[in-house]
Amino acid sequence: MNTSYLRTFIEVINLKNISKAAEKLYITQPAVSKQLQLLEKDFGAELFKKNGREIIPTEEGHLLYKYAKNVLNEENKIYSLIKRDDDALYGNLTVYTSSMPADYYIHDLIIDFGKLYPDVTYTIKKVDSGMVFSNIEEGFTSFGFTGTVAKNKKIKSLCIAEDEVVIVASSDRRNEFASDKITLEQLLDQRFILREKGSATLQIFENYLNKKRIKLNELNTVIQAEDNEIIKKFIANNLGVAVLPKKAIENELADGRVFLLELDGMVLKRKLYYVYQQDRYFSKIEEKFKEFMIERYK
Numbered sequence: 001m002n003t004s005y006l007r008t009f010i011e012v013i014n015l016k017n018i019s020k021a022a023e024k025l026y027i028t029q030p031a032v033s034k035q036l037q038l039l040e041k042d043f044g045a046e047l048f049k050k051n052g053r054e055i056i057p058t059e060e061g062h063l064l065y066k067y068a069k070n071v072l073n074e075e076n077k078i079y080s081l082i083k084r085d086d087d088a089l090y091g092n093l094t095v096y097t098s099s100m101p102a103d104y105y106i107h108d109l110i111i112d113f114g115k116l117y118p119d120v121t122y123t124i125k126k127v128d129s130g131m132v133f134s135n136i137e138e139g140f141t142s143f144g145f146t147g148t149v150a151k152n153k154k155i156k157s158l159c160i161a162e163d164e165v166v167i168v169a170s171s172d173r174r175n176e177f178a179s180d181k182i183t184l185e186q187l188l189d190q191r192f193i194l195r196e197k198g199s200a201t202l203q204i205f206e207n208y209l210n211k212k213r214i215k216l217n218e219l220n221t222v223i224q225a226e227d228n229e230i231i232k233k234f235i236a237n238n239l240g241v242a243v244l245p246k247k248a249i250e251n252e253l254a255d256g257r258v259f260l261l262e263l264d265g266m267v268l269k270r271k272l273y274y275v276y277q278q279d280r281y282f283s284k285i286e287e288k289f290k291e292f293m294i295e296r297y298k
Helices: 003-015 018-025 028-043 059-082 101-104 106-116 128-135 169-178 184-188 202-210 228-236 246-254 284-297
Strands: 048-051 052-059 089-098 122-124 145-146 155-171 193-195 220-225 241-246 258-263 268-277
Touching: 003 018, 003 028, 003 052, 003 059, 003 246, 028 059, 052 059, 089 101, 089 106, 089 128, 089 228, 089 284, 101 106, 101 122, 101 145, 101 155, 101 202, 101 246, 106 122, 106 246, 106 284, 122 284, 128 145, 128 155, 128 268, 145 284, 155 169, 155 202, 155 228, 155 246, 169 258, 184 258, 193 202, 193 228, 202 241, 202 268, 220 228, 228 246, 228 258, 241 246, 246 258, 268 284
Parallel strands: 089 122, 089 145, 193 220, 193 241
Antiparallel strands: 048 052, 145 268, 155 241, 155 258, 155 268
């Protein structure tokens, strides 16, 4: 079996498309199709199927994808030990990231990494923290950025920032509260605008409520959204109070558009992480980016 065929297979599954994989690998579409056919012949199994316009792995293909990354990772290690390549780096880096890193931190990282490797291109996929971990565990990516650490001990976490989760309201409502404070009873009477299930921000707030023996579904939640910027627009229109990272509302706090509601005893610190699974296949670009992250935040 030619290990380059495994690399082709991985790219087809990553991109869910033969033509895109061919373009990324700088080979023709017929060459990609031929390599996939030879892999299926070698294993005696159907490795992928079409789902509309997308190509997805079969059960056997999913298993191959998982272990192919490990095989190629070991191959990379051998080459790095024996062969010294030049510093040139080309290709695309796909970054799976939750909202907070995506909105407030990723741009600085890419700018600085780009100064070292100007020929690299980027694809940013903003998903919730749970999906980042799921993609790593399922083998669809080797790393990502999240607002929580993984329950899976194989996934390593490197802290890149620290923030606080706060309760936010429009300044138009300031006269409703005494000294910007709110009691737990008052809080339960509020209309809430919250992040979606799977977000680290919501998880941290839910953990706090659980300690107070309050279930999340007891709140009067009128809106759940996947994006902090959307939530801020709803706050501005007085549709409710929100629970957001403080970093996300720095500008609004500075110009007085919103204010923080202080709930006695609620101090919710959170960290942001670069997360990766050590024993998974890392492309050369991913490996260089991992080295960059570890050096920056070690």
